[in-house]
Amino acid sequence: MAEVQEIPKGPQTTGHVWDGDLQEYNNPLPQWWIYGFYVTILFALVYWVVYPSWPIGQGFLTGVNTITYTNSQGQEETWHWNTRAKLLREMQEAAVQQRPWYERISQMPPEQIVKDPELMGFVRSAGRALFTDNCAGCHQAGGSGKIGHYPNLTDDDWIYGGTFDQIRETIMQGRNGYMPPFAEALSRAQIDALAHYVLSMSGEPHDPAQATEGKALFHSHTAACYYCHGADGKGRQDIGSANLTDRIWLWADVPGAPDLPAKVAQVRQVILGGVNRGNMPSWEGRLSPEQIKVLTVYVHQLGGGQ
Amino acid sequence: MMFKFKHEALETNTGLLLVATMMAISIGGLVEIAPLFLIEDTTEKVEGVRPYTPLEQMGRDIYIREGCYTCHSQMVRPFRDEQLRYGHYSLAVESKYDHPFQWGSKRTGPDLARLGGKYSNEWHVQHLIAPRSVVPESVMPNYPWLMENRLDYADIGQRMRALRAVGVPYSINEEEYARNVKDFGPEMAAQLHIPNARESLLAQVRAGNYDGDPSFVSEMDALVAYLQVLGTMVDFSKIKPETLVKFR
Secondary structure, eight states: OOSOOOOOSSSEEEEEEETTTEEEEEOOOOHHHHHHHHHHHHHHHHHHHHSSOOEETTEEOOOSOEEEEEOTTSOEEEEEOOHHHHHHHHHHHHHHHHHHHHHHHHHSOHHHHTTOHHHHHHHHHHHHHHHHHHTHHHHOTTSOOBTTTBOOSSSSOOSSOOSHHHHHHHHHHOEEEEEOOOTTTSOHHHHHHHHHHHHHHTTOOOOHHHHHHHHHHHTSTTTOTHHHHOTTSOOOTTTTOOOSSSSOOSSSOTTTOOSHHHHHHHHHHHHHHOEEEEEEOOOBTTBOHHHHHHHHHHHHTTTTOO | OOOOOOHHHHHTOHHHHHHHHHHHHHHHHHHHTHHHHHOTTSSOOOSOOOOOOHHHHHHHHHHHHTTGGGTOOOOOOSOHHHHHHHOSOOOGGGGTTOSSOOOOSOOSSOOOTTOTTTSOHHHHHHHHHOGGGTOTTOOOOOOTHHHHSBOOOTTHHHHHHHHHHTTOOOBOSHHHHHHHHHHHOHHHHHHTBGGGHHHHHHHHHHHHOTTSOTTSOBHHHHHHHHHHHTTOSSOGGGSOHHHHHTTO
16 A cells, blocks of 8 residues: 555554554553653652762762761761661660660579569560570470470470579570480390380380390490489489480480380480480570570470479 | 754664663663772671682582572561571671572572571481471471482582682682681681592581481581571671671
């Protein structure tokens, strides 16, 4: 078609004509949208002036806006606005609000904190936040632990002790639970005998003949279990050796084992391989002394504090 | 006579359109990338940041291979909630030896920039094999093969050479080794020496016992070694917070 066809009505064309008859519609944006666009440009201009923006040479436009914060000498410092200074100030403001609480907590012994309902309200909320972030990964959100992996903090059985001082020490230093493997030192029959004896100490089902044999081994120089677990089998909290006389199990899932052979197998694998994975990291340095104190009281109050 | 700009001139001239398009695009690069090479205070002057040891570097490569970055960021932003949950905000200097960096913006899982030291090796092993066995609400997939796969570290030397080519100070000769002794101390310098890479890697596996099985060099060893070093290089107790403000 050589003839240019006019578009009679509707949208306007741009006026361009290619190859004789190709035209382009022109659909302008709505006015409100255009003005909105201009407003964003104006906003950007204001933003460039107020906040850090354009790079120039070896620096950048810092903006006219400033922020004042307190430095570590306690003096006020003013710097151009930036998020790090804003965070510093926010943390300082929050610290000021929390200071009365933390001051009372740092001055009071844990035994008194527990008796103060108002302070305990703070400990329960702040402690829960700290516990969920730092402890729940292993000890689970409610502190019930994980049999075979991590100790239960809600019962009254404590590997390293359940007094305030002992709990604080555990949190600060971390712990390295260790029991040597006996796979090479003892025969399979000896280990099974020991397993029956260990089960008998907790009142679990066991074979009495084997348990008697195991008892002799337990107290002998061959196996020497009593070195760490004590002659009474109650363990030592200073080295974290387990109390074998209660019915609380950490490494051997005896409660979950359905019958006697399965229970023996659970105890056997601990004696065979020992324990070399009871490692708890240290929280000193990661948390402040006040936070550790809050956590100590929180863990103590989970159920079994002494 | 004044040059009068007509849109039609651009639309009807391919060469001119190409040149003008490239000019428009280059503005983005000039504004966003070029200044980083010029501004002096981009990376903070703090001590402690060092290249990864051969084992940590292998772990980092496994981290990337398994796509950990699709759900985990490594960038704690300077906000109060993030500082309370994850720890001190990330510094630019902390990822200066990361090629490519793992900052990310997708957080299906938590940020990992300050993960190092927070959990025990045993926890990491258990959690990587079966995340829900330790975190019941987790949606992370299981990675059981990390424990079973022998770590293929035959090419660790080449990997370090490649990183050295883009500016990571792994040493290849006595002169560079001496420089690293000065910068990172003799023990670390020995680990950063490319000719010793395999021996250093094996020594770290033996000493660290990351996966609980010292006799077998698994991919788990490497990954846990990497996770345990994340965010631990800078000692923030020695840095005044206002110093870092001045780098912004």
